[in-house]
Each structure stands twice: as C-alpha cells, then as structure tokens.
Amino acid sequence: MVMADGRPAPQQDAVSFDLNAYLKERKQLVEAALDCALPVSEPLTIYESMRYSLLAGGKRLRPILCLATCELLGGTSELAMPTACGLEMVHTMSLIHDDLPSMDNDDYRRGKLTNHKIYGDDIAILAGDGLLAYAFEHIVEETRGVPPERILRVIARLGRAASAAGLVGGQVVDLACEGDPNVTVETLNFIHTHKTGALLESSVTCGATLAGASEADLACLTRYAQRVGLAFQIVDDILDITSTREELGKTAGKDLRADKATYPSLWGLEASRERARDLSEAAIEDLAAFGERALPLQGIARAIVTRRN
Amino acid sequence: MVMADGRPAPQQDAVSFDLNAYLKERKQLVEAALDCALPVSEPLTIYESMRYSLLAGGKRLRPILCLATCELLGGTSELAMPTACGLEMVHTMSLIHDDLPSMDNDDYRRGKLTNHKIYGDDIAILAGDGLLAYAFEHIVEETRGVPPERILRVIARLGRAASAAGLVGGQVVDLACEGDPNVTVETLNFIHTHKTGALLESSVTCGATLAGASEADLACLTRYAQRVGLAFQIVDDILDITSTREELGKTAGKDLRADKATYPSLWGLEASRERARDLSEAAIEDLAAFGERALPLQGIARAIVTRRN
Numbered sequence: 001m002v003m004a005d006g007r008p009a010p011q012q013d014a015v016s017f018d019l020n021a022y023l024k025e026r027k028q029l030v031e032a033a034l035d036c037a038l039p040v041s042e043p044l045t046i047y048e049s050m051r052y053s054l055l056a057g058g059k060r061l062r063p064i065l066c067l068a069t070c071e072l073l074g075g076t077s078e079l080a081m082p083t084a085c086g087l088e089m090v091h092t093m094s095l096i097h098d099d100l101p102s103m104d105n106d107d108y109r110r111g112k113l114t115n116h117k118i119y120g121d122d123i124a125i126l127a128g129d130g131l132l133a134y135a136f137e138h139i140v141e142e143t144r145g146v147p148p149e150r151i152l153r154v155i156a157r158l159g160r161a162a163s164a165a166g167l168v169g170g171q172v173v174d175l176a177c178e179g180d181p182n183v184t185v186e187t188l189n190f191i192h193t194h195k196t197g198a199l200l201e202s203s204v205t206c207g208a209t210l211a212g213a214s215e216a217d218l219a220c221l222t223r224y225a226q227r228v229g230l231a232f233q234i235v236d237d238i239l240d241i242t243s244t245r246e247e248l249g250k251t252a253g254k255d256l257r258a259d260k261a262t263y264p265s266l267w268g269l270e271a272s273r274e275r276a277r278d279l280s281e282a283a284i285e286d287l288a289a290f291g292e293r294a295l296p297l298q299g300i301a302r303a304i305v306t307r308r309n
Numbered sequence: 310m311v312m313a314d315g316r317p318a319p320q321q322d323a324v325s326f327d328l329n330a331y332l333k334e335r336k337q338l339v340e341a342a343l344d345c346a347l348p349v350s351e352p353l354t355i356y357e358s359m360r361y362s363l364l365a366g367g368k369r370l371r372p373i374l375c376l377a378t379c380e381l382l383g384g385t386s387e388l389a390m391p392t393a394c395g396l397e398m399v400h401t402m403s404l405i406h407d408d409l410p411s412m413d414n415d416d417y418r419r420g421k422l423t424n425h426k427i428y429g430d431d432i433a434i435l436a437g438d439g440l441l442a443y444a445f446e447h448i449v450e451e452t453r454g455v456p457p458e459r460i461l462r463v464i465a466r467l468g469r470a471a472s473a474a475g476l477v478g479g480q481v482v483d484l485a486c487e488g489d490p491n492v493t494v495e496t497l498n499f500i501h502t503h504k505t506g507a508l509l510e511s512s513v514t515c516g517a518t519l520a521g522a523s524e525a526d527l528a529c530l531t532r533y534a535q536r537v538g539l540a541f542q543i544v545d546d547i548l549d550i551t552s553t554r555e556e557l558g559k560t561a562g563k564d565l566r567a568d569k570a571t572y573p574s575l576w577g578l579e580a581s582r583e584r585a586r587d588l589s590e591a592a593i594e595d596l597a598a599f600g601e602r603a604l605p606l607q608g609i610a611r612a613i614v615t616r617r618n
Binding site: 041042043045046047050090093094097100102103120121122123125126128129130132133134135136137138140141148149151152153155156158159160161162163164165166168169171172173175176 | 350351352354355356359399402403406409411412429430431432434435437438439441442443444445446447449450457458460461462464465467468469470471472473474475477478480481482484485
C-alpha cells in the first residue's frame with residue numbers, strides 16, 4: 001500500500017506500541033464523551049443540528065492530542081476530557097461555518113451532507129455559535145481535580161485559538177486569497193498557522209496546562225504542535241489533489257478548481273511530501289527527552305503524514 | 310414629553326441621584342474600555358469589522374448592569390470591566406448574526422448599516438465568531454484582583470447565556486415562530502427569556518459573582534434581572550410599533566410586517582405598557598434591602614420602561 005507521502009505503509013515502531021489500536025480506543029472514548037456532553041434538549045432543532053455535526057465522525061485529532069499530552073505529563077485522560085470535548089466543539093463550529101454558502105460553500109463533510117444543507121443557513125450559523133459558547137461552559141462545569149488557575153489558562157488559550165488571532169483570522173485571509181495567483185508562501189503559512197495550526201497547537205498546550213506543565217515542557221510541546229500542525233496542512237493539500245471524494249469524505253480537487261494557492265501548487269507534490277516528512281521527523285525529535293511516554297504523540301506525528309483522509 | 314410607557318416624563322428620584330448623568334458617565338467609561346480591549350491588528354478587515362459593530366454605540370446596558378451590580382456589592386468597576394466588555398462582545402456577536410440575510414435580514418442597526426451590508430456575509434459571520442471567542446479570552450487575561458474560582462463562574466455563566474440554553478435557543482424559536490399566528494404567551498416568554506433575558510440576567514449575576522455575592526444576594530439580584538429583562542423586551546415590542554426608524558436607529562414596524570407575535574399583538578398596547586410598568590416596579594422592590602446603594606440598578610429598572618429607543 002502506498003500512503004499520502006508516497007512511501008510504502010510504515011513498519012510497526014521498534015518499541016511495541018500499537019498506534020492504530022491506541023487511536024481507535026481514544027476515538028471511541030472521545031465520541032462517548034461528546035455524546036454525553038451534549039444531550040438533546042429544547043429547542044430540539046438546534047440540539048439536533050449541533051449533534052449532527054459534532055457526532056459526524058472524523059479523526060478526533062484535537063481531543064486525542066489533548067488527552068495524549070495530558071497523559072504524557074502524568075495527568076489522566078479523565079481530567080482532560082472536558083477540554084478535549086471543548087476543543088472538538090470549537091473545531092466543529094469552524095467546520096460548520098466554513099462550509100456555509102457565503103464562505104467555502106461545501107455540500108459534503110465527513111462523507112455526509114454539511115450542516116446547512118440539512119438544517120438551513122440560519123440554524124447552521126446558530127449551531128456553530130452554540131457549540132462555540134458551550135465549549136467554554138462545558139470545560140468549566142465538567143473539569144474535576146484541576147486547580148482553577150490552570151482551567152483559566154485553558155479558557156484563555158482556547159478563546160485565543162478560536163478568535164481573530166487564531167482560526168477566524170486564518171479563514172479571513174484564506175477567503176481573501178481565493179483566486180489570487182500571487183499568494184506567497186508567507187501568506188500561505190499565515191493562513192495555516194492560524195486556520196488549522198492555532199487550534200491544533202492549543203489542543204497540545206491545553207492538555208499540557210491541565211497536567212501542570214513546566215515552561216520548558218510547554219515550549220518543547222509547542223514546537224512539536226506547530227510542526228505537526230503544518231505537516232497536517234501540507235498533507236491536507238496533497239490529499240485534496242490525489243484523493244477521491246469517497247476517500248476524503250468531503251469534496252476533492254476543490255483547491256485546484258477554486259484556483260487556490262496550496263503547498264503543492266507552490267512547491268510541487270514531491271517537495272511538499274518531503275517537507276511534510278521532515279516536519280514529522282522533527283516533531284518526533286522534539287519529544288525525544290520524554291522517552292517512551294511520548295510514543296502516542298510521536299506516533300500521531302508519524303500518522304499525520306501517512307494518513308489517507 | 311410622553312414616554313414609551315404612555316406616562317409623562319418621570320420626576321427626579323426622591324433621593325438625589327442623577328441617573329442620566331450616571332448612565333452617560335458609565336457609557337463613556339465602557340466605550341473607552343471597549344476601544345482599548347480590541348485594538349486593530351492583522352488581518353485588518355476582521356478587526357475593522359468587529360470594531361465597526363462593537364463601537365457602534367448603543368445603550369451599553371449589559372456592561373452597565375454588570376458594573377453597577379459589582380459596585381452594589383462592594384466591588385469596584387475596574388475589576389468588573391473586562392467582564393462588562395466581554396458581555397458587550399457577546400451581545401454584539403448576537404446582533405451581527407441575527408441581522409444576517411439568512412436570519413432577520415436587517416439593513417440598519419444603531420442608525421448605521423449592519424455589519425454584513427458593509428463587510429459581506431462571510432466577514433460578518435467571522436466577526437461574530439471572533440467576538441464571541443475573544444470575550445472569554447479577554448475576561449481571563451484582563452481581570453485583576455478576583456479569585457480564580459469567581460472568574461470561572463463568570464465564564465460558565467457567560468458561556469451558558471450565549472449557548473443554545475440561552476440566546477441561541479431563543480433566536481431558534483423566534484425564527485421558527487415567524488409568521489405563525491398561533492404563538493402563545495408561553496412561547497413568547499421562552500423566546501425572550503432566552504434571546505434577551507439570558508444575557509441581561511448574566512450581566513447582573515456575573516457582576517455579582519465578581520464581587521463575591523452570597524447565595525441570598527444572588528437570588529434576589531437574579532429576580533431583579535429577570536424582571537428587568539422581560540420589561541425590556543415588552544418595551545422593545547412597543548417601540549417597534551410606536552417609533553420611527555430615526556428614533557430606533559434600526560428598522561421600525563418590522564414585527565408587524567413580519568407578522569411576528571409580540572406582547573402588544575397578544576395583549577394590546579395598553580396592557581403591555583402596564584405589564585412593563587409592573588415588572589419595573591417589582592424589580593425596584595427586589596432591591597429594597599440594599600438601600601441607597603441600589604439606586605443605580607433601581608434607576609435602570611425605571612429607565613428601561615421609559616426609554617424611547
């Protein structure tokens with residue numbers, strides 16, 4: 001089997017760690033927690049709409065990064081779970097809003113019709129708003145056994161990642177650059193460090209904060225998260241070109257049709273693959289000092305460049 | 310001069326308290342704080358769009374309620390100001406999104422073109438998202454001299470007020486009821502206790518929480534806020550019928566044209582005015598135990614039913 005990075009499927013890690021089993025188990029844990037976090041209530045339409053997108057599957061990468069980082073530093077997955085769910089709520093909000101006709105106008109997401117195609121634009125906007133606001137309430141109400149100062153740091157990090165200094169700012173520049181043939185790699189980096197990078201980074205740093213990370217640990221984990229975030233986006237761009245809609249679960253070939261600047265359009269496919277691999281390897285190196293406890297995060301850095309959707 | 314409640318302009322309060330001067334001074338204080346809270350940054354468009362709506366004037370009722378409640382209980386306006394600004398950011402988000410073509414489709418707000426008429430639907434949606442997320446970050450980063458547990462309570466209250474359990478839920482039912490001739494007063498109450506009431510209530514309870522309110526104070530202030538919130542909405546409905554666009558700063562007569570259920574359409578104008586007056590008087594009574602320190606909040610309860618926009 002050939003993966004997105006053009007290499008054969010990876011070998012099992014030297015140390016016995018089954019990443020696929022780990023990711024599968026974590027995904028199930030996260031999805032059960034998300035289901036409990038947002039029970040149906042009145043008015044039904046809005047809760048159904050929020051749940052439709054929140055429980056539509058996906059890799060659950062952000063919550064898993066949060067849990068794994070908290071555990072790496074000696075915390076438990078229980079104390080990080082409300083924050084992990086909050087991160088996924090914010091991510092889901094951004095997907096619902098980005099898919100709207102006045103934004104990227106997408107009909108499919110995770111293999112299903114997008115939220116506004118089912119519920120209409122008005123409810124889709126409100127579902128996003130509701131998920132964003134609820135993420136903060138949920139984290140505060142459900143986090144147990146963590147000093148309040150740390151929870152406040154998590155709130156500030158998540159708020160910043162979701163704001164104009166984070167994913168909103170990235171989406172604005174992304175929209176402004178559509179059809180512009182002169183987008184530079186600096187602008188593309190700005191878009192992705194904000195649109196995807198900020199929330200991925202805060203997934204790691206929030207997990208670290210909950211566990212009481214030292215400044216040194218935080219700096220090292222931040223570097224890891226930034227490299228993983230950029231690698232993730234480069235691979236996203238590659239997959240948009242090389243995959244079908246069935247494989248992606250969302251519209252494929254969209255960047256090319258929209259005449260959108262991407263890493264492959266600036267660097268070519270092969271150089272993009274190489275850059276993603278380099279970033280992944282550097283991210284794995286960032287965590288060398290943590291020893292075997294870093295295997296999940298290192299495995300994720302590896303899996304991000306070998307993923308097929 | 311005849312006011313919205315059909316009575317002559319009110320006399321100065323028996324105790325010497327100049328409410329108009331108080332509101333004017335507070336409004337200036339809040340607007341200066343809002344201006345500082347959200348400086349222009351890159352990408353310019355989104356910050357300009359957020360600032361366009363955030364600094365577009367308005368009564369600043371929510372921030373003033375927050376400051377006044379905190380001071381009533383012995384806190385300072387300084388320690389409540391970041392929360393006051395956060396409340397206005399959330400309120401502004403809800404106005405920007407409610408005005409969108411796929412929602413209430415309004416062209417004017419506070420006497421100016423609505424956000425999407427200037428910046429487009431995409432930026433208007435993102436400006437709302439950005440304001441909502443930033444509200445939480447701003448409160449955490451800027452609040453000084455308050456125990457972290459209290460700030461966490463504020464975050465949870467604000468998150469809930471902005472979510473599907475609060476203003477998002479109210480807007481959903483409001484949209485669903487448009488053109489429905491059989492809306493009951495129970496449904497109308499649901500809409501307004503959620504769409505307007507939740508954030509007004511949290512303005513008061515957040516101010517109280519920051520000052521370290523007792524359970525008894527909180528219960529009493531919550532009753533006050535609920536009555537003021539409902540009175541506010543009844544007067545809003547009355548003004549939509551009796552005022553011009555110039556007076557309101559937003560489209561007038563809209564409820565009638567949209568065939569929307571309102572308190573005047575269910576009860577008639579005169580009974581609606583009476584109900585608003587009764588609520589205002591009961592709200593003033595709620596605060597009797599606080600003595601003179603309650604004059605600002607009592608004045609606000611009075612002003613809400615005598616306002617003209």
